[in-house]
Amino acid sequence: MPRAERDERSGPVKARYDTIYRDMLDSIEDGSYPYQSLLPSESALTQAFGCSHNTIRRAIALLKERGYVQPIHGKGVRVIWRPRERATFEVGGIESFRETVERNHLEAKTKVTDLAGIVADEALSELTGHPLGARLVTVERVRVLNGRALILDRSYFLADAVPGLTAEVAERSIYDYLEGELGTVIETSKRTITVERATAHDAELLDIEGVDYLAVMRSQTFDSQGTMFEYTESRHRPDTFCFHDTATRSRL
Numbered sequence: 001m002p003r004a005e006r007d008e009r010s011g012p013v014k015a016r017y018d019t020i021y022r023d024m025l026d027s028i029e030d031g032s033y034p035y036q037s038l039l040p041s042e043s044a045l046t047q048a049f050g051c052s053h054n055t056i057r058r059a060i061a062l063l064k065e066r067g068y069v070q071p072i073h074g075k076g077v078r079v080i081w082r083p084r085e086r087a088t089f090e091v092g093g094i095e096s097f098r099e100t101v102e103r104n105h106l107e108a109k110t111k112v113t114d115l116a117g118i119v120a121d122e123a124l125s126e127l128t129g130h131p132l133g134a135r136l137v138t139v140e141r142v143r144v145l146n147g148r149a150l151i152l153d154r155s156y157f158l159a160d161a162v163p164g165l166t167a168e169v170a171e172r173s174i175y176d177y178l179e180g181e182l183g184t185v186i187e188t189s190k191r192t193i194t195v196e197r198a199t200a201h202d203a204e205l206l207d208i209e210g211v212d213y214l215a216v217m218r219s220q221t222f223d224s225q226g227t228m229f230e231y232t233e234s235r236h237r238p239d240t241f242c243f244h245d246t247a248t249r250s251r252l
Contacts, residue, residue: 020049021059028068028081035082039069067246099175106145112167113205114140117159128156128231129220135159139170145240148207152235161229185224192218193243196235208237215241 027033039045045056060077063069068081118124118136125132136156143151155174157165161184162174169177178184196216198208208214215238221230 016051017055017058017062020051020055021062023049024059024063025066025068028063028079029083033079035079037079038072038076039079041076065246067244107147109144110171111142111144111149112139112170113142114138115165115167115170118156120156124156129228130156130158130231137162137165139165139174141170142205149205150207150237150240152202152205153232155230155232158227158229161223161227184229187222187224187226189219189221194218195238198235202235206235206237211237211239214238215243217243 024033024039033039039060040048042053042056046053049056060069060071064071068079069077070080071077116138118138120128120130120132120134120136122132124130124136125134128136130136135158137159139153139155139157141153141155142149143153145151157174161182162178163182165174165177175186179186194216195213198206198212198214202208202214215236217234217236219230219232219234220228221232222228
């Protein structure tokens with residue numbers, strides 16, 4: 001029985017389409033809907049899940065957005081996802097570390113090694129994109145995956161965007177705090193990925209075991225008002241890191 005069918009029929013609309021989306025995603029990832037196959041018809045899905053056509057369309061729109069399916073005019077919805085050779089840590093859309101860990105089915109913990117208030121000087125403003133003189137909160141976190149320290153994150157948040165931020169909050173999830181307690185709407189992230197030589201600080205905090213280079217992802221993240229509230233540099237052991245994206249060609 002589909003998981004969504006077990007939910008209360010009176011549940012919130014978002015919970016319904018989100019649950020159906022996750023149910024269908026699981027069916028794609030476990031091969032119940034194989035690569036290049038067509039999903040059941042919209043009518044069949046509405047009957048199976050006991051929901052409206054609009055709810056099914058919203059669930060399919062999420063699958064499309066995340067690169068799992070592609071609607072084909074006049075034919076249906078084709079599965080375009082196929083399993084990848086897994087890295088330890090796969091980065092995709094805008095996710096908290098906790099969300100990514102859950103998606104990757106990992107055992108993980110976060111250790112905060114630094115948390116301080118600072119003011120953006122000229123060099124830091126140039127590096128992060130935060131305004132010169134902005135009050136910031138910087139957080140350094142070591143991410144331990146399956147018992148190994150594999151990721152070192154250094155973040156710079158606008159101080160006004162994270163009032164009351166503590167090490168305990170940072171060890172759990174800053175994004176959960178932003179969205180759940182402060183009501184922040186996280187909208188867009190711009191990312192750059194490079195390969196850079198490991199530093200003495202990396203070697204001190206990470207289990208890099210003689211690895212000379214790290215995959216470094218720098219991201220600037222914006223809220224729904226277009227304000228860049230976070231800059232993060234995330235340093236990964238390269239043999240455990242994978243970045244994946246879904247791109248759509250623009251029609252000129």
